[in-house]
Every structure is written in C-alpha cells, then in structure tokens.
Amino acid sequence: MNQAEQKPVIGFTSGDLNGIGLEVTIKALNDSRITDLCIPVVFASNKSINFYKKLATEGNFSYQAIKDFERLSQKTVNVFSSWEEEVNIQPGQINNEGGAYAIKSLSDAVQALKDGNIDALVTAPIHKKNVQSESFPYTGHTPYLKAAFEANDVVMFMVADNIKVALVTEHIPVAEVAAHITKQGIVSKLKIMNQSLKKDFGITKPKIAVLGLNPHAGDEGLIGKEEAEIIQPAIKEAKQNDVFCFGPYSSDAFFARGQYEKFDAVLAMYHDQGLIPFKSLAIGEGVNYTAGLSGIRTSPDHGTAFDIAGKGKADESSTRAALFTAIDIFRSRLGYADARKNPMRKMSAAMLARAVDEKLTEE
Incomplete structure (x- = not known):
C-alpha cells in the first residue's frame, strides 16, 4: 500500500x-x-x-x-x-x-x-x-x-499552517520540569525536529528557535541557571550536528513580538509554555504529530x-x-x-x- x-x-x-x-x-x-x-x-x-x-x-x-x-x-x-x-x-x-x-x-x-x-x-x-x-x-x-x-526518542510536535511547536517535556507536573531538562534531551529533540522538518514537511534547511526555561530566559543567571548551563550548550552541540537552531529566547517576548514567524519551528521546554501560544496563534486547525x-x-x-x-x-x-x-x-x-x-x-x-x-x- x-x-x-x-x-x-x-x-x-x-x-x-x-x-x-x-x-x-x-x-x-x-x-x-x-x-x-x-x-x-x-x-x-x-x-x-x-x-x-x-x-x-x-x-x-x-x-x-x-x-x-x-x-x-x-x-x-x-x-x-x-x-x-x-x-x-x-x-x-x-x-x-x-x-x-x-x-x-x-x-x-x-x-x-x-x-x-x-x-x-x-x-x-x-x-x-x-x-x-x-x-x-x-x-x-x-x-x-x-x-x-x-x-529511542520522539517529539510531540504541534503543527498548523503558520506555526510549529515541539516540546522537550510533555505530560509531567510543573514541579518536575526542571529536573527533566537535560542537554542530551534537548539535543535529541532538536535532531528529531530537524529531520522531521526536512523529511515530513519538505523544508530544505529548517530554522529552529529554542525557548528558555526561566522567565526572561534566566536573565543572565539572575533567575535561573538552566539557560547557561544546559540550554545554551545543547544549542551549541546541535549546531555542530548541522541543526540550524538559535536561542534561548524569553518565551513571552518571543511570541508577543511575532518572532516565531521568522522560524520554521519552535522548541519549548514544557507543555503549557508551548501549547498556550500555539493554540492562541495557530491559523487553521492545529494537529498533534509524533515526530521520530x-x-x-x-x-x-x-x-x-x-x-x-x-x-x-x-x-x-x-x-x-x-x-x-x-x-x-x-x-x-x-x-x-x-x-x-x-x-x-x-x-x-x-x-x-x-x-x-x-x-x-x-x-
């Protein structure tokens, strides 16, 4: 068939x-x-x-x-x-x-x-x-x-005509999110996203935005160190594996200022961080796709x-x-x-x- x-x-x-x-x-x-x-x-x-x-x-x-x-x-x-x-x-x-x-x-x-x-x-x-x-x-x-x-790994990928948002963590309590944010996990998700955007969505050179975990993406370590210690090194490693990714971005300003429009997809750290803006901004009906x-x-x-x-x-x-x-x-x-x-x-x-x-x- x-x-x-x-x-x-x-x-x-x-x-x-x-x-x-x-x-x-x-x-x-x-x-x-x-x-x-x-x-x-x-x-x-x-x-x-x-x-x-x-x-x-x-x-x-x-x-x-x-x-x-x-x-x-x-x-x-x-x-x-x-x-x-x-x-x-x-x-x-x-x-x-x-x-x-x-x-x-x-x-x-x-x-x-x-x-x-x-x-x-x-x-x-x-x-x-x-x-x-x-x-x-x-x-x-x-x-x-x-x-x-x-x-080995999969990605929960929310897709619509104008926006695609993937998640590092899915259905876990907010209190446990930070413990599940790892360099290896982020790199894995980015690799899957990159391959999926090419193979499943026909995008030749995908451009992926990565969100921070903390408010204001940690504000240079003042309100969280995950960005400097985990997320930035993950982005660097993913780039070395031919993934065209950038960040980490402060999620509130990123969506409010329409920066998502400059990217083919966005990687959010946890469920509501990604799905609230997705469901608010998606044009057309949203679809949940399992990449990987x-x-x-x-x-x-x-x-x-x-x-x-x-x-x-x-x-x-x-x-x-x-x-x-x-x-x-x-x-x-x-x-x-x-x-x-x-x-x-x-x-x-x-x-x-x-x-x-x-x-x-x-x-």
Whole structure:
C-alpha cells in the first residue's frame, strides 16, 4: 500500500467510546471526496459506528465492515472489527469501558501501522485516567507509540499552517520540569525536529528557535541557571550536528513580538509554555504529530470533550486537519525519498482537495 501510484491507507482509532472521537471521525469522513485522497479505515465495531452515525450526520454515512486488510474498499470508508461484543456506550460518562475499548482500537491500529497494512494513523482522544492499567501504563499516546515502535526518542510536535511547536517535556507536573531538562534531551529533540522538518514537511534547511526555561530566559543567571548551563550548550552541540537552531529566547517576548514567524519551528521546554501560544496563534486547525517514529501518527489537538459528547455539537475540523496532515506527510516522505523521479509526489492533500473542488465546480 506504500507505492506512490496508490492512495495512502489512513487508519482512525475510536478514542474513548464515551467521548467525541467517533463522532468527529464520522463527520470528517462523511464526504465522498475523502476517498479520492485516501482509503480510510476506522478501528472500532459496526455497533459503535452505527450508534454514533445517527448522532453525527444527517446524511447517509456508508461504510464496509472488514476483518482483514485483503478486502479494503477504495470507494468507501472501511470499519475494521476490533471487537464484536455489545458495549454499553454512554456519551459523556468517564468509565472503564470507554477506556478499555479505546485501547483495543489503538492496539489494533498501531499493529496495523507497524505491519504496513495502513500508511498513517489518526488517533482520536483518550482520557488519561481511565486507560491506565497494567498493560497500558502510559500517560498518553506519545509514550505508548514510542514504546510500541521501540524508538529511542520522539517529539510531540504541534503543527498548523503558520506555526510549529515541539516540546522537550510533555505530560509531567510543573514541579518536575526542571529536573527533566537535560542537554542530551534537548539535543535529541532538536535532531528529531530537524529531520522531521526536512523529511515530513519538505523544508530544505529548517530554522529552529529554542525557548528558555526561566522567565526572561534566566536573565543572565539572575533567575535561573538552566539557560547557561544546559540550554545554551545543547544549542551549541546541535549546531555542530548541522541543526540550524538559535536561542534561548524569553518565551513571552518571543511570541508577543511575532518572532516565531521568522522560524520554521519552535522548541519549548514544557507543555503549557508551548501549547498556550500555539493554540492562541495557530491559523487553521492545529494537529498533534509524533515526530521520530518510523510510522506516521497525527491527532486532533483537542480532548475527549465529555461535556458535549453525543450531542452532535462536536466540530470535526481538527480531525479533518489531522487527516490531511497525515496524507501530506505520507506524500512528503515519498518525495523526500525520490523527488526527482516523480515531482507530483510532493502535491499536498490540500492541493488535491482544491483540485477535487475545482473538478466538481466544473461539473
């Protein structure tokens, strides 16, 4: 399924069964033009799809149920049966069933990605508390995918049309952030970002900004020494490894003065330092991308939204953006590997979507 002349097979997980995951996935895929761009596969069950399609769409959402990948349809949505038993779906409720079946879907989808049965994966939101178990001791998708793909390191990379922000630390308490900021860790993230920007986003010579940890980037050591002792040496080492990076910058002034516009990506030290400005400044819908994996995984930048689950109010825009980003990265990787032989491989999903729109308008 990875040949350039074929449409990519894109998998979708269900997310928490009581959240908005299946609802926004159905909404995003309820457009016949989607199958002009890719072959969608949702990892769930017929009954769970039927439950949410009544809530999610006014039209006729059609799909084909499959149990193996030999029967993939290129003309409609495919639903891979990750389970067949009856599940009591309770939109808006946080319970063990919602989390357990989210992991069933995720496990099947990740295995399919590792086996090459799908070319990319779009994951729907899970709830960090109700997925915890002995078999899933992870704080979220990113550490799970790192373990599943046996990656040395990965980067949580938030991407939008006008801004890309990556994180050194992810879902850890603020009180523990400083202890997790190391020279080795920063250099590793910068190398992954640099390679991803080239391979996944088609940027020939990426320019990366690095933020400081402390207010005013430590103010020359007056309010913190991490910048001088850890971050600056990391930037120096990364440069010696052909990473075009600069900093550390004081994060408040950096974003307030629009300095992020001069860079292809920004490396933040901790979650809120990066995600608050990203979600405030991003033009278009933001997408969470896991850089550093051999496989392609994207996700909408929102959570389970239990407060509106099952009410038909959930907006599918970020899920659609995650789909288009996955297709773009798939094509960019093909172009990175062999751009000279077929320049059309670099055509983005957005360009393809516009081409389909123009064709429909002409008709």
